Amino acid sequence: MPWSKFRQDYAAPTGGRPLSYCAAIREAIDQAMRHDPRVFAIGLDADDKFGVFGSMANLTHPERVLGTPIAENAMTGVALGAALSGLRPIHVHLRNDFLLVAMDQIVNYVAKWQDMFDHQVRVPLVIRSIIGRGWGCGAQHSQSLHGLFAQVPGLKVVMPSTPYDVKGLFLAAVADDSPVLFLEHRWLYKNTGDVPEALYTLPFGRCARLHEGESLTVVAASLAAVHARLACETHGLDVDLLDPRTIKPLDIDGIVASVQRTGRLLVVDHDFPFGGFAAEIVAQVAERAHGALRQPPQRICFPDRGMPASGVLERAYYPTPDRLAAAMQAMLAGELVGGGHGF
Amino acid sequence: MTRTTTIDRADVTWLLRRMRLIRQASERIARLYPTDVMETPVHLCIGQEAVPVGLCRHLRDDDKLFLGHRTHGPALAKGLPLPKLMAELYGRTTGCSHGYGGSMHVIDLEHGLPGSSAIVGGSIALGVGAGLAAKLTGASWIGVSYFGDAATNAGVFYESLNFAALRRLPVLFLCEDNGWSNVMPKSAHSAHDITGVAEQMMPVLQADGTDALSVYEHAGHAVERIRGGGGPMLLHCRTKRWMKHQGPERCDLAANHIDPERDCPIVRLETWAQRSGMLGADECTAITAEIEREIDAAIAFAEASPFPQPELVEV
Incomplete structure (x- = not known):
């Protein structure tokens, strides 16, 4: 079934059950991978035993979760190359600050690839990263930088605050044919709210x-x-x-x-x-x-x-x-x- | 490694035609460039033609080739039609990138050219991504990362080779080593030996990048092995850059010695083809004349094509 069949508006969630923000992301990733064999996840410690703070624990398709060396710049290019070859990568980062290592790829490549070729290609790439702050994490493990990324043409920047939004917007990001930067605040992970079990996507650009x-x-x-x-x-x-x-x-x-x-x-x-x-x-x-x-x-x-x-x-x-x-x-x-x- | 690559008349004709296409198109661009009909930087590859043609004779349309800024040679070798390249240089809607790319950003999805980049080094990683996609989906294409010697100084080179080797991805790293980073010789820009670095992670072959037959032979072995599941390889081709880094002028660096006969891949192939009886002198002459007509037609096409509508930028 095409991704467009799952579009929902922002009606209050129906048929939901209480789910944490973290569990809602996990469910979204799992459903995306089950629904579409082109979806895979890649990233530093993406396959670790903690499952990226639980957000990727016990997925149905662990064979489509690839750990990488510490090489964010090339790995972003690898994800882009895979997206240009027909896959739908989810590139995950444990800390948002690590994206800065990949700025050449994110700004010069990922964000520009469609404009440079007049949108003849699709770039269905989600860059997922977690804002972690507090407990003395300091200046290099606490940044959000969404303003910096939003300044670059060619990047969509999504940062949901509720479990309902995070699931629907994450699935919308995977369904999108252009690059999406998806920022999750670590402090929201334990918040709970009603989340429908079905696969659904929510529209971008609506307050x-x-x-x-x-x-x-x-x-x-x-x-x-x-x-x-x-x-x-x-x-x-x-x-x-x-x-x-x-x-x-x-x-x-x-x-x-x-x-x-x-x-x-x-x-x-x-x-x-x-x-x-x-x-x-x-x-x-x-x-x-x-x-x-x-x-x-x-x-x-x-x-x-x-x-x-x-x-x-x-x-x-x-x-x-x-x-x-x-x-x-x-x-x-x-x-x-x-x-x-x-x- | 056993040498099993064979070459026949059709291969030789193809290699010569594509080299002639690249050479003569480049020379025509160099002649027209001072008139400003092409408002885009051009990185010509006169003298380097053997490398892209020797490689691309072994590639299929679904093999994905990722390029840096010096695009014209490998793009034409992979199959980008000359009229689309010329129209792009002329900034027209009929260009391969519809006037949004210019000389350094060319694309041809039909021929396995998913785009090129002007930031030296970064596109090496994209070829690895194409290889990863093949491995994850069971597709039989390979990814090819095509770059110069100076790109091996960028960290992305090491990162890309490391990941491709760890995952045994179907990727060919093709280093077109012309010995120069703009005006800086390799002795000044690389403390490392390119093949030495790569050999720590994968098998490496070396070809004479001024000899189409040498590149053809080694690329054939590499592509066959990679497509057969043997993991990534690096093919290092030492060649010579006859032109300045950018623009229509000949390179005038004292240390860059060019022998127009011995270093010319076209002279070398024509001489070999005629001596071995593969092609006659008249056939070689005919190819040259045919290519001139193709270039005339491509330029006429570009000149007759419309410019993009400026208001389209306001999207």
Whole structure:
């Protein structure tokens, strides 16, 4: 059956059962491999006994899970070559920071291959990587960098926050004929939610409304979305919380429509501030709905420096739900919250 | 290794025709280039023709060849029609990449050319991916990574050979060693010996890259062994670059000695073919004239083809 038969819209999950974010990814990978013999997984420690933090444990087709040497750059090229030869590779990385070793292949090759040849070829390649932060992991094991990758034409960037979204969007990534970078936050792995058992795909470029309100639009993806929702619910804030789910393509129409209603915009982005995803949303909203803004749009990002290791420093570095709540309350009171350099 | 590759009149004619096609097309490009009708950098391969033709005589259309920036020779040898190459150089919609690729990014899916790259080294890994796909699906094609001596300095060369060897993938690594990285001689850019590095991981063959028969023979052994499940191999072909790294001019580096007779793969093959009675002098002359007509037609096709619509860039 072709992949297009599995398309679903974002209706609330039906026939679901509680599943963790990690189990939802595992189920998606397993179903993709069972459904389509062209799908295989490859990556450093992809075949280790831990199953990539459990996300690839006990798969039905272990023969299609290939471990690799530490050689991310060439292995990305290998995955691209396999995709150009008719397969649908899932290239998995235990840490998002490792992608930087493969930037030549990701930016010059994977992202450009279709444009260079006027889309005569399909590049059905999913690059899956896990954002792991905290516990002193420091500056080289904690980065997200979705803004950096979204800046490159030819890459779709997906970072779901819920088990339902992660399964449907992952399967949509595998079904896509163009490269998709799929970012999973390690801190979401134990979160649970209703997930249908059937194979389904969800569309890219559509926001989810995680909290309804009329006085402030907050945009946040991945773990930041979960933190922002917690802040809204704990403090009963009048906030319209949008999770873009896909950084690129971006549902700017959904964001602008919300801002036109609320008149205020705060972007919470777990990434570096300069020229990043939050800056992009603020720029696009300013271009399209400047007149709707009742006060300057604000960003909460990581500080513009590498991640520290000591727990004391980490807790100061990363925005917490409480700090998000304080920022939202400040904006609702008409105050500024500290620009792009962290709150 | 036993030498079982044979060559017949049809092979020799094919080798000569394709070398003539590459040479004469390159010379025509060099003549036209100063008029700016081709707004794209050109890396010509005059003098290096023996390597791509000796290889590609053994490749099937479904074998996947991945190239670096010096594309014209191997692409034409693999089967890219000259009109599509010329139209691409002219920036027209009828070009192999519809005007989006230029000289360094050529593609021909029908003939096993899934694209080429202008970043030296990286495309070595893509050939390994094609080999991996063959192994995973049981397909009988092979992947071919085609690169120059300077690409062996990039880490991706080592990473690619290592993975292909670990998985015994059907991949041929073809090193077209012209001895130069732009204007830097190999003695200045490589402390390693290319074949020595590869030999730690896989069998290596060496051919004379100015002699189409030598490349033909060794490539034949390599392709046969790889297709038969023998795992990856590297074929090292030492050749000579007659032109500058880029552009229509002859290379003027003092250390790059070219003997236009002894180093010329076309002179060598024609001489051998005539001495051995494979081809007559008149047949060789006829091939030259036929190719000139093909080039005339390819240029006329390119010149008559439309340019892409600029608004298409706004997608």
